[in-house]
Amino acid sequence: MSAIRRIKTSFAAGELSPELLGRADLRAYENGAARLANVFILPTGGLRRRPGLRHLAMLPGTARLIAFEFSTEQTYLLVLTDRRLAVWRGDVEVAAIATPWTEAELAQLGWTQSADTLLVAHPEVPPQRITRTSHTEWTIAPWSFAAEPYHRFAPPGVTLAASATTGTVTLTASAPVFVAGHAGTTFRLQGKRVTVNAVTGPTSAAATVLDTLAVAAPSADWDEAAFSPARGWPVSLCFHQDRLVIGGSRDLPNRLWLSRTGDLFNFDLGEGLDDQAIEFALVSDQVNAIRAVFSGRHLQVFTSGAEWMVSGDPLTPANIQLNRQTRVGSPVERTIPPVDVDGATVFVSRSGRSVHEFAYTDVEQAYQAADLAVLARHLVATPVSMAYDQTQRLLHLVMADGRMATLTLFRAEQVTAWTRQETDGAFRAVGEVDGAVFVVVERDGAHRLERFDPGLGVDAGITGTHPTGAATWSGLDHLAGRSVAVVGDGAPRGTQTVEAGMIATDPPARSVQVGLPFTHVIEPLPPELITPYGGRTGPVRLVAVTFRLLETAALSVDLGRGPVAVPFRRLGPLVLDTAPPAFTGDKTVRALGWRRDTTAPLWRIEGAVPLPLTLLSVTTEMRLNT
Structure with missing residues (x-):
């Protein structure tokens, strides 16, 4: 039985197209992933759960x-x-x-x-x-x-004549030239300007002479303003x-x-x-x-x-x-x-x-x-809006179907990594101002202006504070009737339904954030199983996965039997009323059983807990029958 250890130190290739699932020979395969949803790739190669959206x-x-x-x-x-x-x-x-x-x-x-x-x-x-x-x-x-540009739209042989050299005149063309939109447009006749007051027909118009004309005879030396209603x-x-x-x-x-x-x-x-x-x-x-x-x-x-x-x-x-x-x-x-x-x-x-x-x-x-x-061709489909956040090197693209894709672009380190952003609704536009990224989101048929906020873990969210603690929180009319996630004093408080624009916290909280939950997903590519005897497609046993984390407060891992919350302290699960501590270091999760389908991911991080998550590297230990 062969033991294999794989260390993934970077996600710098981002989410790869399903068409590349058989291209383990590519360098991008080593640093890529099968699915990266609601996370941002760091320029250094790690990734973190994206910020929430402030309403x-x-x-x-x-x-x-x-x-x-x-x-x-x-x-x-x-x-x-x-x-x-x-x-x-x-x-x-x-x-x-x-x-x-x-x-x-x-x-x-x-x-x-x-x-x-x-x-x-x-x-x-x-x-x-x-x-x-x-x-x-x-x-x-x-x-x-100060001086507008001109252009000759009519064929070269068409002439234009004025009835006089000064004052209000009638312009007559040798072929149809004038349309209703020419009213107010400036023409040049032999280099002299006249302004059309009214169009009387396809070949005639009333005009005012701005520069005295040399002659009133028909001339092919004329043009008109390049920009006009016409x-x-x-x-x-x-x-x-x-x-x-x-x-x-x-x-x-x-x-x-x-x-x-x-x-x-x-x-x-x-x-x-x-x-x-x-x-x-x-x-x-x-x-x-x-x-x-x-x-x-x-x-x-x-x-x-x-x-x-x-x-x-x-x-x-x-x-x-x-x-x-x-x-x-x-x-x-x-x-x-x-x-x-x-x-x-x-x-x-x-x-x-x-x-x-x-x-x-x-x-x-x-x-x-x-x-x-x-x-990552599957993530780009008819972009309608684009903005670049230079502070984080993130290029955001909103698609016509309401999805948003984010590209981490760091040319010096050859980082070109795509991820997908999903929300309860549809993204419609994105803009960036001095490091702040704003989006227009359509939810329940209504458009809203929201902003990525590093201090939030929910979408369409708001925050509130009270010096001694409050049991009810208002200002949620934009989420009327919706099931929302609540974080009180830094600790998840589950979900509630907004009624009359309010929710309750029991026990009272000094600070809250309330909004729509969103789920982050980190799913690796199928493992490249190479042994001293060649490539393997047979069953594999996942022994353990070690996640190197940075200031992470919640981690939920699926090793094939559904997502399970990983505790960061010996006392067991998170206490409802206490903010979980941020964990930095390695966390090992052990697995049981053999896998016959080697095209399926060996592990998957998935969670909607509105708390920070930063993943730096992953070490996978496997065993194969030889």
Whole structure:
């Protein structure tokens, strides 16, 4: 009988796809797991039970979360819902203003920030600027161009004539040009501006001359504003080398505009001097509707079919270069802004089945787009929201079906580890502000704003304190009729049903946390059974499993006969009214019986006790018949 000991010192490969259950030869197999639910992988390789979610507010519907960081001490979360913007500072809503975007339009929003101003774009709505004056004073207004960009939409042979050179005139086109949306739009006729007041027909419009025209005769030298109700509005925005970059619009999806240097709303091309505006189209053998522009080592352009690099140091009309780098593509049905992770740009693929790291390689002098989800394809399915928590190196992705996947990404240590997050409800959006991660969760048909809170072990949770102890606790209207987990004075108090927005604690407690329980699961991959005589597929006997723990207050292990709580002290089970001590060290659990199915996990950690758990390593002792 052969004895085998396996030591698992890291979970740095995260949860692996079921397709890899037969690939024990992979390095990821050694550091991976079959299922990791409601845990976060630490950059050092261990894992811990995820924090609970603190309830902050009920929302009128689904929302878009935007981080606004004015300074290191003035950070805000902007919560966009149907025609409303709420400003949150910490866990408190400090301001609210009306906005033009409906709930259906939130998915296509693009934005960028400069100092105290957030610029927001949508292809069907005039771009807006949101300005912070103080913590509680915020305003919103449409952009005002110092010089707007123009484009010729009509065929080259179409002419346009004005009835006079000054004043109010009638514009006449040689072919259908005008639509109702042209009212208020500026045209340029022989380089002179006229503004359309009203459209009287497909070939005629009433207008006011802004710059005296040279002649009133028909001319093919004319164009119109690139952005208007008739032609649509910008899709994506960013700042790069002191220029405002606009990537694509509704009717010009593959075009880039860069403002004049230091004059962010001036898009006058002028004579092509170094500091003047730049405009060009992405032309190739495939559709390139721009979905995002990002300022990194170079100006990066993410389109529906490829990723591009715009180079030039500095960017000028004379030295700008455009090169296609990779052919992954970005989603078109919604805007998911890329995020910077250690100098690489992480973006979601158009297929919705992968997440890529767009990184520059000095060896090839080009960008590559490595697939970060290749080993955990089952966890990535149509992402709709993404946020990166730099303090913990966690990239959170919310999926269209309400699941959330979390990627621990630490490039220096080659850690790329996925886990899944589950809650009683559905995740709808995620955002990060200064290390705090906020989520929009739909529970019982209602949307709520919640925040990951390291001090909580429950979801949709609230906390309360009383100097001498209280027997009843209120403020639970958002959990009316739900069965909730209760922690009193640091000790689990079981579950109760919320009635009239209240629960009771007996005996009274000085502090409580109340919310929905969630279950964490840590399930290893099938063991790799290699003996001196070769691989084994026959029965195996699990002798013992040793878990190395850090500041863990509760551990429940299933060795094939159901989950069993593991005591950390000789006195036996946890005392109801006493907070369990945090345990650090090795805990060995012994097993009985032989296993014939070697594809099943030998052990499984599963529990819903709302207390901390950190697992650093696992040592498994087995015996095989030889």
